[in-house]
Amino acid sequence: MKPVKVAVIGAGVIGLSTAVCLAKTLPYCSVTILAEKFSPNTTSDGAAGILLPKVFPDIPLERQRRWFKETFDHLQALVESHEAPEAGVYLSSGYHIFKEVPADPKPYWSDYVFGFRVMTDKEMKRFPNHKFGQAFTSIKCECPRYLRWLEKKFRGAGGQIKYEKVTSIPQLIQHYDVIVNCSGIGSHHLVGDKGAYPVRGQILKLQASWLKNFIRDGDGNTYIYPGIDCVTVGGTRQEDDWRMEVDRSDSEGIMDRCIKLEPSLHGAKVLEEWVGLRPGRINPRVESEWLQDQNRWVLLVHNYGHGGCGISLSWGSALDAVGLVRKNLHEKPLQSKL
Template sequence: MAAPKVAVVGAGVIGLSTALCITETCPSCSVTVLSDQFSPNTTSDVAAGMLIPHTYPGACNSKQWFKETFTFLFAISNSPEASEAGIHLVSGWQVFKNTPKEELPFWSDVVLGFRPMSEAELQKFPQHRFGQAFTTLKCDCPPYLLWLEKRLKATGVQMHTRKVADLWDLHSEYNVVVNCAGIGAHQLVGDEKLFPVRGQVLKVHAPWVKNFIRDGDGSTYIYPGIHRVTLGGTREKGSWGLSPDPSTTKDIFDRCCSLEPSLRGAQDIEVKVGLRPSRRCVRLQREVLSRGGVKLPVVHNYGHGAGGFSVQRGTAKEAARLVGECILFYLLHCFYPGHLS
């Protein structure tokens, strides 16, 4: 009997992570990644890649998703593959103009060394009254996506550049389809709950900046990478525009310089724009499409918004578990046709 064939639609961080988890949990499967865009042309390539999680209403396992992701990436950061994968530890501060209601966020015991900032540390930020210091992980996104692709190819996963307009188009080629299309799911499956949150960021050369700085409202941040520093940002709900806006660039730069004045000396400023695939809650579920008595099991894993890198491994593991259930359905259907509704 031929190995079950699984198609993963989407080659951003969620699609590639999900494909990797499927190969680990269902090694007998034949996995193919289909996408009209691969790195460096995905939304994930624009992301800052900082592991600071976002809250997903209705998702009771947000912390578990984050913890599994942190554990997975922390192991890589302590391995010889850390540099190639673009993963490294970075320490810094999250600062607030007013003390937040939640002084101890749900993820405080997952990151390393979480503590309130001292008065001496806060002197660096005279406009802020409260802050949190901790160490977390950062993925430099393009190298991390390439590292994932390399891992997948080493396990025999096929990667094809292909625009998928309808998941049903894959029913004659694959036994299970996994939808990791990100913002593309808005059109692919007609999800009206999914909307873009436009993000514009700057990538600059400022090698003296070693610590991250994040304003507590999440709109202004400075994230040092291995080669470049990411300055952000914007959260423009409902905007589909991918063209950089010069006035936004100036605003981002000025806001970041107010937090770290030395950035006035930054050079080689590059502007990037991406559309975060946002919805009230991540869509992570299994369904069965059916036409004319033919069934196609589908697993959805999209809608991570700004937090995709922070929960990539956790949601990928859950999606892979659902794929395993679909494969069981497929095998039962093969051996006991007519006994399944």
């Protein structure tokens, strides 16, 4: 059987996860990743990397639940393996605190993390400006390590990598049978998706080895995530903001908010300031379509728009995208469309 040539656009956590799943589960596919930037220069490299998703309004909750569960299961198996240090994944415990009781005090993901419970009054006294909190243990990815691990797995499965900036889908149609678009915010221009918008995120990495537990404010803008080599603090969620320069006032605001939650951070050494553009969208786009160029038909599968939930949903949505490839190739074999 002639190999099905597949191009995956993008080398962030969504693109790499999708490429690995394709290469491992569809042996009749020859998979190539096309991207201008690879780790450590992707948006995913700056992600805090803790598994903690939000709820998207127009996607069935069961589908979101499946995405998170499959991602959590995949990473938990990795945590419990000898590859955990190389992949940079481990269990992380901490607090998720709110200034008001949330509408859903027991979100769907609470069924999958470890030890989920409501914080006690004694614990909440530490955060006098907050009224409610959740304590649990989740999984954290040190993203630069995890991305390198994914790339290693992809190459080991026979995948190919090309440093190439894709500026239009039509330029690939004559060379590939299947195109998988994991270009993140690049889809705003690449496929003309005006519903995809940047959500500017700025973080700082601090030297604060004494911190072991994460703290996240329910507003999504203030968080403290201890890691292997440093503590990541943030952040910003500035929609439709394409700036990639570090904003000094944002850094000062981040430190002020985080010190209020964790006073021991006062005076902690700043190791790095980082800015990235999350691929914002009302809902992630994980769907397929057929493209025609003269007498040639090519399958296009989209997998992007996860916003700040890329790590949390990466493996599950990758499996979904692979399922779309398999289903379409099975129901409408390329040979019958040519």
